[in-house]
Amino acid sequence: MRSFSEFDPVAVTVWFFAVIGVAMFCGHPLIMAVSLAGAVLFFTVRNGTRHGRSHLFFALLFAVLALANPLISHNGETVLFVLNDRPVTLEALLYGVNSAAMIVGVLYWFRSFTQIMTSEKILCVAGTLSPKLALVLSMALRAVPMFARRARQVSDAQKAMGLYSEDNIIDDVRGRMRVFSIISTWALENGIITADSMTARGYGTGRRTQLRRFRFTAADGVFTAVTLGLLGVVAAAVATDSLAFEFYPRIDISVTGALGICGVIAYGALVLLPIFIETEVSLRWKYLQSKV
Amino acid sequence: MLSLALVPIRAAGYGYTADEVDDLIGGILAYKLDESGADDVQEWIDGYLSKKAGVMSEWYIIALSQDGVRDMGSYERALKDYIGSNKINSATTREKYALALCAAGSSDSYIADILDDSIGATGIMSRIYGLHILNNGYTCNNYTAESVADELLSMQYNDGGWALFGEYGDIDVTAMTIQALAPYYDERGDVHSAIDRGLELLSRRQMDDGGYQSFGTPNPESSAQVLVALSALGIDCCEDSRFIKDGNTIIDSMLTYRLADGGYCHVAGGDFNETATIQAMYSFVAYKRMLEGEGSLYVIDDRQPVSAPVQTTAAAQTSIVTSAQTGTSAVTTAVPHSSASAKATTVSAASAVTSATTSAGTGTAATSASGTESHISSSVKLPTASTSAATSAAVISSAADEGGKGGGYKPIAIIVIIGAGALLSVLLLALGKRSYKNFIFVGAAVAAGVVIVLVTDIRSAKDYYGSASEKSNAVGTVTMEIRCDTVLGKSDADYIPEDGIILPVTAFDIEAGDTVYDVLTDAAQTYGIQIDARGGSKSMIYVAGINYIYEFDFGDLSGWVYHVNGISPSRNSGDYVLEDGDVIEWLYTCELGHDLNEVYEE
Numbered sequence: 001m002r003s004f005s006e007f008d009p010v011a012v013t014v015w016f017f018a019v020i021g022v023a024m025f026c027g028h029p030l031i032m033a034v035s036l037a038g039a040v041l042f043f044t045v046r047n048g049t050r051h052g053r054s055h056l057f058f059a060l061l062f063a064v065l066a067l068a069n070p071l072i073s074h075n076g077e078t079v080l081f082v083l084n085d086r087p088v089t090l091e092a093l094l095y096g097v098n099s100a101a102m103i104v105g106v107l108y109w110f111r112s113f114t115q116i117m118t119s120e121k122i123l124c125v126a127g128t129l130s131p132k133l134a135l136v137l138s139m140a141l142r143a144v145p146m147f148a149r150r151a152r153q154v155s156d157a158q159k160a161m162g163l164y165s166e167d168n169i170i171d172d173v174r175g176r177m178r179v180f181s182i183i184s185t186w187a188l189e190n191g192i193i194t195a196d197s198m199t200a201r202g203y204g205t206g207r208r209t210q211l212r213r214f215r216f217t218a219a220d221g222v223f224t225a226v227t228l229g230l231l232g233v234v235a236a237a238v239a240t241d242s243l244a245f246e247f248y249p250r251i252d253i254s255v256t257g258a259l260g261i262c263g264v265i266a267y268g269a270l271v272l273l274p275i276f277i278e279t280e281v282s283l284r285w286k287y288l289q290s291k292v
Numbered sequence: 293m294l295s296l297a298l299v300p301i302r303a304a305g306y307g308y309t310a311d312e313v314d315d316l317i318g319g320i321l322a323y324k325l326d327e328s329g330a331d332d333v334q335e336w337i338d339g340y341l342s343k344k345a346g347v348m349s350e351w352y353i354i355a356l357s358q359d360g361v362r363d364m365g366s367y368e369r370a371l372k373d374y375i376g377s378n379k380i381n382s383a384t385t386r387e388k389y390a391l392a393l394c395a396a397g398s399s400d401s402y403i404a405d406i407l408d409d410s411i412g413a414t415g416i417m418s419r420i421y422g423l424h425i426l427n428n429g430y431t432c433n434n435y436t437a438e439s440v441a442d443e444l445l446s447m448q449y450n451d452g453g454w455a456l457f458g459e460y461g462d463i464d465v466t467a468m469t470i471q472a473l474a475p476y477y478d479e480r481g482d483v484h485s486a487i488d489r490g491l492e493l494l495s496r497r498q499m500d501d502g503g504y505q506s507f508g509t510p511n512p513e514s515s516a517q518v519l520v521a522l523s524a525l526g527i528d529c530c531e532d533s534r535f536i537k538d539g540n541t542i543i544d545s546m547l548t549y550r551l552a553d554g555g556y557c558h559v560a561g562g563d564f565n566e567t568a569t570i571q572a573m574y575s576f577v578a579y580k581r582m583l584e585g586e587g588s589l590y591v592i593d594d595r596q597p598v599s600a601p602v603q604t605t606a607a608a609q610t611s612i613v614t615s616a617q618t619g620t621s622a623v624t625t626a627v628p629h630s631s632a633s634a635k636a637t638t639v640s641a642a643s644a645v646t647s648a649t650t651s652a653g654t655g656t657a658a659t660s661a662s663g664t665e666s667h668i669s670s671s672v673k674l675p676t677a678s679t680s681a682a683t684s685a686a687v688i689s690s691a692a693d694e695g696g697k698g699g700g701y702k703p704i705a706i707i708v709i710i711g712a713g714a715l716l717s718v719l720l721l722a723l724g725k726r727s728y729k730n731f732i733f734v735g736a737a738v739a740a741g742v743v744i745v746l747v748t749d750i751r752s753a754k755d756y757y758g759s760a761s762e763k764s765n766a767v768g769t770v771t772m773e774i775r776c777d778t779v780l781g782k783s784d785a786d787y788i789p790e791d792g793i794i795l796p797v798t799a800f801d802i803e804a805g806d807t808v809y810d811v812l813t814d815a816a817q818t819y820g821i822q823i824d825a826r827g828g829s830k831s832m833i834y835v836a837g838i839n840y841i842y843e844f845d846f847g848d849l850s851g852w853v854y855h856v857n858g859i860s861p862s863r864n865s866g867d868y869v870l871e872d873g874d875v876i877e878w879l880y881t882c883e884l885g886h887d888l889n890e891v892y893e894e
Contacts, residue, residue: 074824075837079753085813086825087753168727249787249822249840 003281004274005046008220009121015223015274016117018231020109022267023102026234028243028256029094030264032101038271039108045275046112058107062100069096075248095247114141124212131204139194147183154179223273230270237263307530308543313580316547317359320573323554324352338366346374348566350392355574357395357594358581364396375402383413387421391590394428399596407432411440414758416447416454416465423472424590441476444469445486452489457798463497463504466490467517474524474588487525494518495534502537503545512549512556512568515542516575520589523575523582543579546572705745713738757820766801768872772811773797774821774838776880778887779846787840794839795821795878808854808865808876809833830866841880849884860890 004012023035043051069092071083076091117125119138126134155175163175198204237243242257243264321333330336333356341349345367353367371392380386387410390403403425411422411434419440426437447454447469453461454469470490476483498504504514519542522529530541549556549572551564556572558565578589586593713734720730777792798819800811809830816823824837835852836843843851854865855877861868870876881888 072826074822075840075842077822077840079757082751082753082756084747084749085817087822167725168729169733170729171727 002219004277005116007223008214008216009117009125010216011220011224011227012116012121013125015227015270016109016113018227019271020106020113022231022234022238022270023106023109026238026243027098027102028245028260028264029098029101030256031234031243031267032098032105034264034268034271036101036105036108038268038275039105039112042271042275043108043112045278046115058104061107062104065100065103066093066096069093069099077250091247091249091251094251098247114145117141120213124210124214127208127210131208135198135203139191143187147187150186151179151183154182226273227270230266230273233266234263234270237266307528308579308583310580310583313576313583317573317576317580319550319554320556320569320576323569326553333361334363337361337364342367342370345370346378346389350388351570351574353392354395354589354592355570355577357397357592358574358589359577368393368396368398368400371396372398372400372402383410383418384421386410387418387425390425390430391421391592394425394430394595395592397594397596404430404432408434411435412443416444416456416469419444419447420468420472427472427475427588427591428595437476441473441480441483444473445482448486448489452493454490461490461493463494463506463514464517466493467514467521470494470521471517471524471588471590474521475591477525491525491534494521498535498537498542499545500538500540501545501548502535502540502542503548504542509559511558512546513558513571515546516568516571518542519546519575520578523578524588524590526582528582529579546575701750702745706742709738709741709745713741756817759817763801763803765803767804768802768870769799770802770811770870770872770874770876771797771799772815772876772878774815774878776839776841778880778882779841779850782846782882785840789839795819802870802872806870808856808868808870809835811870811876812865812878827866831864833864833866835865835878838878838880846880846882850880850882852878853881853885853888853890854878855888855890858891859893860885860888861893863893 019035019038022031023039040055070080070088073092073095074087074089076087076089076095078090079087080090080093081088119142122138122141123134126137158175158179163178234243237257237259240257240259241255242260244255244257244260246252246255321336325331325333325336328336328340330339337353337356341352349367350371353364357364371389375389380389386406390406393400393403407422407425407430410418411432412419422435423437423440423444426432426435426440444454449455449459449461451461453463453466455462455465470487473483473487477487478484494504498518499510501510502515503510503512504518505511506514518535519529522532522535522542527535529535530543535542546556548560549558549568551557553564555564556568557563558568574589581587581589716734717731720726720734772795773793774795775792776788776794779788780790780792795815798815800814802811807830809825812823812825812835815821822837822839823835824842826834826836835854838852841852853860854868855861856868856870857875858877879888
């Protein structure tokens, strides 16, 4: 029995694309709620209580995104208050909460995606199709974690040079801006150097062969089939307009059909699939340990 | 064409006997019974009318109760259920339900409880219906029958009439005001003379066929209201020479709208119309009561004796916020209708106003009404429980300090921000982070917060909508209308008015430098029309949506455009400075203006 991250990259990719695709292209609040809750749950199941401060950042991002919409859109019947002659409505606020749930949920899915899908796996999935695409993808996906590492290095170097001796907010902000400026310069340069370096080594000049460490087993096949089946139910609900929902001018859930509810349940099952696998594996692992 | 059956029921002279009027009422009842499949009136009340309680039954119930039908138990329960499970935002609708409960013989406290919050909430109609309830002996804390009657007297125009807005009396509203004031005709001298002036207007405006027209359209509803008003005063419209023109009486004119099956139509030759039919029915009931020497239609015979009002519970139920609001809203919301800033001018707009007036009269508010008071009540919901504590604090202070003008929360907000800054500074001191730059940062943050508070203006929906902005230095008058004719039939959304008129032609005062966008904002504020404008500065305004109809809702080339004096300006609406007499139209286009006969600016 393998944990979810050890499944075949193709199966994992198909599952991620199904989950993220539905979250991005179906705006139904129930789907958004399932997506956000599932994404946060999946991330914490895999990482435990680490990354505490990043959760705080995403909570803040959620609040900002949710509150921005009612300031921009003034559609909706229930006027909460009037700001500079423009009505701020409950419907626009709820719409903002919905969009924020979508964005933050998808961001969380991608955090898990970059953790599970290492460069090696991405090259394995996309490398045979298009080496260039695979290279760009793996470079893009490793960019952010690499920036964070690099920023820490630069910041440490600056500290060692005595540039953060003043302990106050203004100098702190200025110091961070300097670090940001340094790493963005470095990132631009690094991108070109990496590309040049890969070309110099002959990457993409001929057909690429690769050593596959992964094997598409029967379990992978079953997992992919279940994923596609559940995705099919959601797609059918979307295609028949059963997953419709109206925010403006007033909240109307009555347009959501019975098939839509089936779609939400199917999406919930899809999201929980790897969490089941992970829990099952860890329970079995503890059980085996206890026997030793 | 429909064949109009003019039933020859006239006996002798001009008059009608009580039996003949009873036949007319019976004709309408027979039609309605047939329509709903009920066998007799009681079955109709227990079945169809109870099922439709809160939706359309109320005026039938009042008419039937006053016509001597007694058992309304199942309807009363149905209406109570409806009231219990629905949030009723419109003041006139609440008052209509209270009257219907009263007519159904209910002793529910709802009838008296709603008065304080409803009277004066949406202009003259809420006062008229409120006075009807007070006339039945119910009482409330803030108003008495005398005070409401005084307010109605002060709303009379120079021509002797009353209206929802404008400078000239409207037949329907004048008649309805007289109905409410009728019980004081003999008691109070000022009411007596005011009603006499109103009657003069009604007599003067009567047409040669005995009927009335409202804003250029002859219709039976206006006649019905006049008939109810005259009957309430004990005047027999078929005997009084003031109301007989060329030998034709009001009832004669109404019968020309009678259809073969007993129903009534709204315009001559038209189809069955529910509003016309019910108004005809209760006006005949009122006339019959007058012939039989009984009282006004709206003083219910069958009402329960009124117990002493339970004032303490009513006060306990309303929170501090709402009681603070009602005090000011009574003053502010009266402004748009009593001030002469708005008047309907052309015929096309006038027909829209007619439909609004009549629908307010029957209480089916907000079905086709556009731009009038019933519209306000339907489109602006008050701050609900979901409003944050900060907002309700703002509501309290704005209502208390500046009487609904807003901005009263600002000193408090600034003090809170400065206090937070001071607290943060103390915290920094205590934590030993005493670099002077920390305090510069806190100071800058506090200053930014104060600037934001100063440039923003937060008001509660209740304070904002329905209060007209004051124009002390008016330099002229412009008219504006908002229409969406091009989308009619393309969507069944309930917020699209049936006639495509969101705001009928309405006059607005302008000050020097006022732009098209300023007038649009005025209209939105005064009549509670939803507007979604984007862009920060005035010359960057983009009107994305009006009345929930948005750009791109009807194709890639759809959206709102404006015309001034029939010409499409190539300027931003926030840049177009108006002159006296300009005619503004806001129109929805589905074809980038090609469906609007556009003439472009030189």
